[in-house]
Amino acid sequence: MTAWRAGFARQCIDVLRSPGVHHPAPDDMAFVNTHGNWPTFETACAAALRSGSVGPLQRPTTAAFWRFCLQLIEQTELNDRLVPATVVGAVAVRGRCGTSSWKVELDDGSTIGARQVVWAGNTRRRRVPAGVQLGGAVQHSGDVDLGAVGVGERIAVIGGGQSAGQLALRAAQRGAAVTVVSRGPRRVADLDVDAGWLMEDHLAPFRATMDPAERRRVVERVQCGSMTSDLDLELRRSRVARVVGAGEVTARPDPDRGPVVGFAGVECEVDRVWAATGSVPDLRVAPALAELAASGAPHIDGWPVLDDTLQWLDGFYVVGALAALTLGPAAGNLGGARAAADILANRGPEPCRTGISTY
Ligand SMILES: Cc1cc2nc3c(=O)[nH]c(=O)nc-3n(C[C@H](O)[C@H](O)[C@H](O)COP(=O)(O)OP(=O)(O)OC[C@H]3O[C@@H](n4cnc5c(N)ncnc54)[C@H](O)[C@@H]3O)c2cc1C
Incomplete structure (x- = not known):
């Protein structure tokens, strides 16, 4: 959200392009059903509504979208889980009985051990x-x-x-x-x-x-x-x-x-x-992914070839624009993020394999 807000502020974007049903909450209708309860949202939207900017797609204003996300972050206590660092490496670790896990290396020299990794870095190069x-x-x-x-x-x-x-x-x-x-x-x-x-009518043939x-x-x-x-x-x-x-x-x-x-x-x-x-997704921009690609993880000119569950390597998943070969052209927007979350959530990870521990 820090990157998102900075980008929107730089370009002075008042209203999102995507519809009100696209957002990070699990309930599709959460934004549309909730925003009416906020008098400040109504005020913020009034001008946009008059000019038709919000329209039938119920596009969120930037201010309302931020408030909505902030509330979600607070409700889910995600802030408490945030480690402010850049991932510079990811190394597969093989257990003695065949189990696999990952050692994720951070730019401050520390590492995080995880059974599963989801890469959501929106890794891109400018076009x-x-x-x-x-x-x-x-x-x-x-x-x-x-x-x-x-x-x-x-x-x-x-x-x-x-x-x-x-x-x-x-x-x-x-x-x-x-x-x-x-x-x-x-x-x-x-x-x-x-x-x-x-939807499936486009995605199934894809x-x-x-x-x-x-x-x-x-x-x-x-x-x-x-x-x-x-x-x-x-x-x-x-x-x-x-x-x-x-x-x-x-x-x-x-x-x-x-x-x-x-x-x-x-x-x-x-x-x-x-x-x-614009910009083009390219995994080779991130050293951690470039190293995995160099050691044989499949990709098409910087786009990872994932399986149907968005898995690139055993226990290593990719979402966002980089997952377009599986999710299709909407992978990089909020609708694509929802689709990715559904796939990961429905995959039903075994409870004993989801823990994150610090090395
Ligand atoms: C101007 C503009 C307007 C847009 N408007 C819309 C819109 O209205 N609706 C819509 O659906 N989409 C819109 N998009 C697309 C938008 O970018 C995505 O919907 C959304 O930001 C994708 O979220 P994401 O989490 O995949 O990527 P991001 O929001 O880019 O988040 C990626 C995060 O990963 C972090 N990161 C990257 N590399 C590392 C690393 N090595 N270690 C640790 N962290 C790392 C970054 O710092 C960042 O915080 C817009 C894009 C732009 C540029």
């Missing part, structure tokens, strides 16, 4: 198009500081997804002259991934595809980036210019001309370029 050279005022969207934007600045935002739209809108509201340049056509969709990808490389291609085809209709409308209202179907876009910090963005054979000088081109 930067081949023609885009970052540096100076040419930035990846993850580094953008909206507070630094001045009135009248010319900003080119590369991308066609929700992040591109969100950053463009906020910069325009700060008085910048913004152009969104998208490689492909304009794509408007209420959800980033079709809801069918959380799982029946035996070749994991083909499953990866399916996921990448589906995750093509789109923005919600209300954001698309806001961009038009805010006079954000759009260039769609631009093909490959280039950008570089030019020492003489400043940031330069190019498409369709034309180069334009601007004050800032933001590459809102």
